[in-house]
Structures are given as structure tokens and as C-alpha cells.
Amino acid sequence: MIVCVTLNPCLDRTLTVAPWRPGDLVRGGTLREVAGGKGNNVARALARLGRSAVPATFLGGEMGARCEVLLRSQDHLDPVVIATTSTTRAILTVNTRGTPLQTAFFDPDPEITEIEAHMLARVVEKMLDGRRAKALTLSGSSPAASTHELYRDMIGLAQARDVPVFLDTYGPALDAVRGPWPSVIKINRREAGIFLMRQDPTDRDLWRLLETWSGQGVKAGLVTDGANPVLVMHEATAFRAIPPAIQPVNPIGSGDCLLAGLVDGWLAGLDPETWIRHGVAAAVANALVWDSGAIDAESVARLVGDVKIEKC
Secondary structure, eight states: OEEEEESSOEEEEEEEEOSOOTTOOOOEEEEEEEEESHHHHHHHHHHHTTOOEEEEEEEOHHHHHHHHHHHHHTSOOOOEEEEOSSOOEEEEEEEETTSSOEEEEEOOOOOOOHHHHHHHHHHHHHHHHTTOOOEEEEESOOOSGGGTTHHHHHHHHHHTTTOOEEEEOOTHHHHTOOSSOOSEEEEEHHHHHHHHTOSSOOHHHHHHHHHHHHHTTOSEEEEEETBEEEEEEETTEEEEEEOOOOOOSOOTTHHHHHHHHHHHHHHHTOOHHHHHHHHHHHHHHHHTSSSTTOOOHHHHHHHHTTOEEEEO
16 A cells, blocks of 8 residues: 555546637537545555555545546545535646647645644554555645644654655745655656746756755655656666657646656665656656556556766
């Protein structure tokens, strides 16, 4: 079992419309709903790769109830849910038919109480105590002050039980992590810039960050940059992973699939270069489909050989 935590889930709705301009009355053609949030995407991808994944998250109100239904009926997952008094946010993505244009509208983040935050921490601790957890993933932003330190606390819980932790976050949740450190940290260039307080970090800035994390005990750190090469520091060895050129369908969620691929490869005991290729191939496979995390193992396996690895 792989426990996949999301602090800020959402009902992810995609409305496909004809070309439009602001001020138009726009009628939707199709509406697609999935249970969103980065950890839910990771769990969905892991399940597609043949792993047993359990989402653990906050859900509240009608939007939260809809997310739980979708996780169970559409994704065939069995989520562990902490009910919240605040309603789960929705994200509406307007996809303009026949163009690559997408516009996303985000609801405000929900308020999570201290009691609700404590309940999620205790639930995750119980899941780790069951000795069935093979890995813990911590994904996405922190919605409220009460949740900013949850990832830090969960890293400590997992480390005490020798469970590897895969972290993908930014902002206050990442700032709060000052030890113990996760096994793997994945971040994108923009998020790294926020962490470093640099608007446009250079590759040198990013390598220094990865070297710092490596010196603090992080076994592997990765910085992604869309379709550009991924910078990787694996046990003090630097790599650059170059994904193949593709015509993307929807790149949203590719970072989550990269993390899922890394977890899958870690548990399979892959060597470092193959492990990196496997993760990047999962990210590319996601960009070739519409729904975040809707990858399959065969597609990932076909793409692994197209990912180039350079030692730096």
C-alpha cells in the first residue's frame, strides 16, 4: 500500500466550448469531472501502474462528496477522508475547442480547522503503523495555517517507521520542512524560485539547491521545467533527463505522474538512471492523455527508451 496525502484537493471540472471572447455568452459542449488535487493524481497514476494506492485527504460539502464518489466509482480507489466543515474547492478549466488554449478558474482555498488537521495526521500515523505502507507521498499546496506543518510532521512519522517519503510541495508547506528530510523531493522551476526568493532562478541556483538538499540527507532531488530537461541530484550524482519531443494533449498532472513513476521505480529497485527514465516517461505519458493521472504501464514502458540521461 502507498499512502498518497493531499492537503488541498479539488473537484476538477473541464468545460469544452467553442472559441470565445471575454464578455460572450458561452455555452458548454461537454463537461468532464475528476477528483483533483496532486496526491489524488498520484494515487490514480500509481493504480494505473499496478500499485495499491490509498488517497488520504480532506473533503467537505457537496464538492467534497462528489470528489469521494468519483474517487470510488471512476478511479476505483478507496480514499481515507477527513470530513471538513469548509467546502472543498472546485477548479473550472475552460478548454477552447480546436485550440491549445485553456483558462482555469480556482475557488478560494478552504479553511481547515486545527482539529481536522490533527485528525488527518493521526489517520496517516495509523496507516503507517499498520506496517502495510510501502511508501508515503505528500503532494500539493497547504490551504491553511493549520496545515502548513503537516507534511513536516508526516515525514517524521514515516522516517521513524523506515517508510520512504516522496515530497512535492511549495510555499509554506515546503518552508516548514527543516528536518527530518524526505527520501525524494520534486519541485518545479517556478516553485524553486519561490523557495529561493528568486524570480528567475538559473540552473546554477537550482543545482546549488539540490546539492544542499543532498547534503541534508535527501537521497534524490528533482527540478522540473515543463517540457525542458529535468535536473536530478541522486546521492550526490547530478543528471539531466531530457524528455522526448511530443505533441501534448494536456500536460496538467505530468509532475504528479512523474512522482508516481518515481515511487513505482523505487519500489521496483531500479538503478538510478532507469529510475529517472521511468519517472520522466510517466510524466510524458500523462501529457499524451486528457485526464490527469490516466496513464498506463504499457505507454510508460514504451516511452522509457526515449528519455535521454546525461551525467553532469
